[in-house]
Amino acid sequence: MGKPLLTAIHHVALICSDYPRSRAFYSETLGLPIVHEVYREARNSWKCDLLVSPGVQLELFSFSDPPPRPSRPEAQGLRHLAFSVPDIGAAVAMLGERGVSCEPIGVDEYTGRRFTFFADPDGLPIELYEAG
Incomplete structure (x- = not known):
């Protein structure tokens, strides 16, 4: 190919x-x-x-x-923006200190990697993914 x-x-x-x-x-x-x-x-x-x-x-x-972006229920198009982090616990703690609340940390059932979500000021879902 x-x-x-x-x-x-x-x-x-x-x-x-x-x-x-x-x-x-x-x-x-x-x-x-x-x-x-x-x-x-x-x-x-x-x-x-x-x-x-x-x-x-x-x-x-x-x-x-600009018109608002539909997020929930999940709309067609960009679902979320994901960033890699080396230590999700440290990242969540740092965000909490800066006033950003994250969802509980989950584990990807296929990769075993930990992740969480939070929203940007416009409600866009942002994922943190522990790359390891």
Whole structure:
């Protein structure tokens, strides 16, 4: 079949209902470093690139009055965003200290890895997955 067409995820883009709140959540609460931020005057919109890991970014956008994203019941499309962590207990404790409440830690029945979920400021489900 040859070489795969896709080699990695470069970025995930999120449209935020409250850009400053989401920017603070992802950069300060979750600790993702800001790579680049720009105001796009023609669109009256902010764009912020955050570094998740080498070569992988999370993009935050502001647009005026975006419609809410349906989450529950689960809607078609993006289900959740998952981040790898080396120690899920330490990550959950750190988030708790920063005011973020996580679901109880579960164990993936197929991989045996531990995971939990919490929500970003717009209610997007975020998973922490203990990569080990």
